[in-house]
Amino acid sequence: MSTPTTTQTIRPAGAGHETLYVLLFCALVLLVAGAVVSWRGETTETSEVAAHQFDARRDLTAGEQGVYADLRVTLEEIQLRQQEEQRLPTPAELDAEGYAPFARDASAVSRGGHTWQLLEGGAYLGLSQASEVAGSFLMRLGAQPDSPADIWLNRSTDLTAPHDLSDAALSAAGWQQVVAQFDAGVTRQHRH
């Protein structure tokens, strides 16, 4: 007597669905994480300067950065003098009182040895003796002590004093405006 054999196929409990579910779950986690990152993330865009401008931090040589920083500091003193005396101090006066970059010291020599002159129309022009170290600088001041001033740079070797001090004329003559950006506390959390 033979016992009837019965064959029963037993499918795995999940019937292969576990893999699918795990993969789906992984996809879900990735989606959620991606959504959170794109929602909370900060863009790393840096503000670009215009074509006729130089960024003081990235586009200047070490010598130029030094001269530019000094010009900005001396500008404040020049504006105070302009207020008090109703005239602009000459480069010779600034040199005598030790105001960099007008002062002719060892540092001025190693940073391009600029020769400074005061132009008609209220601008200081510093022609560089070594353009590969630092280009020539032009600092424009307004007629009034509180009018905005700016600083321009030109790395050409054979430069003469510009007659027209307007933006367009300076750009055409190869001058580029130097701009400094203040990124306060990139490393700190803003309270504002």
Add this chain to the structure above:
Amino acid sequence: MSISSFLVNRRRILAGVLALCLTPLAHAEEAKRLRIGITLHPYYSYVANIVGDKAEVVPLIPAGFNPHAYEPRAEDIKRIGTLDVVVLNGVGHDDFADRMIEASEKPGVATIEANANVPLLAATGIAARGAGKVVNPHTFLSISASIAQVNNIARELGKLDPANAKAYTANARAYGKRLRQLRAEALAKLTSAPNADLRVATVHAAYDYLLREFGLEVTAVVEPAHGIEPSPSQLKKTINQLRDLDVKVIFSELDFPSTYVDTIQRESGVRLYPLSHISYGDYSAEKYEKEMTSNLDTVVRAIQEAGA
């Protein structure tokens, strides 16, 4: 003494004591001196010289703490509640101040961004992350950037305290003149400009602003971050780099000496010159001028001995 007369007497005594207590308060109200918080030693000197005796300068962190590794303490946070304004470096050297102000009794206390008008240099080494947006915060180790900050602080303080605004501007100009004089005296000792080939390195990435005033550029920085010693493999790499770049001079830290710096000197043959980070010791009005004089002298000596 009857009970009623005792009570009357007691009232009189109480009234007298109260009056005594209130008198100084009334005086304080009449001539209210600003209480100005500062975070780092150079800023103490700046503000003390700007305000003279017309305001009080209060360090946020007590003398003796290294600002690179400072963690705010409860009593320091409490002190912020008594301040009228806080002067900040704001570009990475006093990030702890924001958290302290936020946790204090006066989270809305006025702040002055000392570096708002200073052309900043990009950070170097490990700090140079974030698409060049991270800057070198050591603007206080330069004469030019210091004068710019002093002028800026004086202008902002004048807005908060208009009665003394003129005095602040005058003091700031006089202080700026003295600082300029320090640099002029140091530069006058140089008979010629630094050799264009003179390559220098620093142990800590703090002196770019200072060296730029002499027209020198920093070629290499040894420490990965302040106070963190390089690993032996990093040290070997640095020594090779110094040899390859033909670095002649290395500026080390005066207040944080490390023995590995001697190894660098022995292996690469460079000359060592210690500079002060001006962040050590007691707060004083003269500290900045004193330590900067010695820093300027050290750089001049390095340039002279390098055969410039």
